[in-house]
Amino acid sequence: MRHFPTLLAPLLLWPGWAAAQDIPYAGKYAAEPEVEELARRLPELKREAGRVVAERFGLAEAEISNVVVRFADMPLDPRRDVQMAGTNTRIQEGREIQEITLNLEVHFGGQDSIERELTHEMAHAVLRNLLGEQRHRAFPKWGREGLAVWAAGQGPDRVEFWLGMMADREDPAGELLDGLENAAHSLKDYPEDFLAIAAMESLGGRDAVRRFVALLSEGSTAREAAAAVAGGTWEEFVRVSHEFGVAWIARRRPAEMVAAYRSAMEAWRGRRWDEAHRRCFALTVRWPDSWAAALGTYYGARALQMAGAHGDAVIGFSEFRSGIGFRTGLLDDALVQQAFCLEALGRGEEAVRGIDRYVRDYPFAPGVAEAAFRAAEITAVRIGDRDGARRRYERVVENWPDRPAAGKAKARLAESAVPR
Known part of the structure; x- marks a missing residue:
């Protein structure tokens, strides 16, 4: 998702790091008992998110030792496309840090659970560590967001959300499936991103997605990896993905x-x-x-x-x-x-x-x-x-x-x- 500047100090830093310290969240939800409980459970939640991402991506272990999490108050303003969360890479004392920002309005506003959003952002952090910052930047958004939404189990809900938003439209599939590599990528593209990864899964189960991730880690581009998973060309994968998405939407919109x-x-x-x-x-x-x-x-x-x-x-x-x-x-x-x-x-x-x-x-x-x-x-x-x-x-x-x-x-x- 979109990167954010540092608005608050990190809520949690890993044990043993020289600058490690717990800095309490002091935003508008600070008095809520749930926030105190979330802060207490955050190490456990991070480990579980890392475990889920590793299992989904087919990794023996996810590298999360350099991942830090902080809570922030960021209005969920659909008019300005403000994100639910974000992952940002920064350098601290010579070490690359993956800083996850979680918007507590997601939790208290009922948009999604902290656990799912943390898993989504952990997928971004793990991919950054796996690919390196330069190659991750070159990794297209459909792949980044598709893998993150898929790994967090958010995909079906994202599709349903946008089908509801387009309930009065004649052709929501045509609007949602407007091309994986369209330049104006936004939240409206997340259903198509997810459906592309789900299409991979339909071709060969979870192992197909794991192969996609493995090929990326070995140096393949997103187009090359997707084509290999589909057993053909990039154009063939695009066709399979589109047909899969159209069929999915048709089933959810009889x-x-x-x-x-x-x-x-x-x-x-x-x-x-x-x-x-x-x-x-x-x-x-x-x-x-x-x-x-x-x-x-x-x-x-x-x-x-x-x-x-x-x-x-x-x-x-x-x-x-x-x-x-x-x-x-x-x-x-x-x-x-x-x-x-x-x-x-x-x-x-x-x-x-x-x-x-x-x-x-x-x-x-x-x-x-x-x-x-x-x-x-x-x-x-x-x-x-x-x-x-x-x-x-x-x-x-x-x-x-x-x-x-x-x-x-x-x-x-x-x-x-x-x-x-």
Whole structure:
């Protein structure tokens, strides 16, 4: 993934290294017990990630003695393509260090587990050590990311995520499978990268991927290694990979599912809430492990909310957030809508806690300033904490000075008293 500058000191350095020291993470999640537990388990998690990568790549042992891990706060802003994690090579006292940065918003925002992201980045670190920095730079991104996503077991979920993002498109396969070596490589290319490695696996099992890695380590280029695995030319591998990807997507997007999803969305857009909920629920029953079920769970909860069934909507949003919601780009909205339902139920303190988590975990979300203002209003009106509300209004003005919410917060602060 994309490299990051050093934002925080390393959280963990290996034993015996002259500069080794544990420097606590001091970001916005520092008070969370989970972070302390992750820091305690990090040596174990690193070893396990190294073991998984070595087994997947067919290595007797993965070289991870020069791998360090640090936690950081980096907003998951899809508009700016900010990454979930990153691996960067640097030199420390004459030694090449592979520094893995893990974004804790991935974990707390529900996008993926720390374990899978660490395994993904460990695959990058191991490949860097295996190939050397210069050859690794020449290794095309489809191979780098394809191997990392495959090794971490993230591939099927990445495909489902993008199929959900393209649910209304006529030809998502054509958009996703746009060429392994396209210059404008982005997160949207990860499904194709993974499917290329999965295509190798389909030709000869895991040993085929291991042979690909072995050929790379022996000096072959990615094209040469892929062609050898396919038993032909690079062009033949590209064809096999593309056909494999098209077939995979077709299996995950049958015409009946697409028609059922579009029918549910037609009811949603028509504001036929009961019908929309029934049709969304049917998606989760018929295709439970799919992008359609993920979207159906979300829109089903929203339909309940719009119909005024706020208690049932809270349950629906909880199921979405704890289940397959990570396969969508809607976890942030589900959290804040759940908070609004709690407000409608008169559960003001719970609503404010939900909004606070939304503001903390999804600072990029377009509605974050309005939500923070709403939390201040709930604090003033429903909870009756006027001093707490004033502090919240002040934070809105400070954190989002150019948003309309800041103007409303200033008006509240200018009043002789915040609303009763």
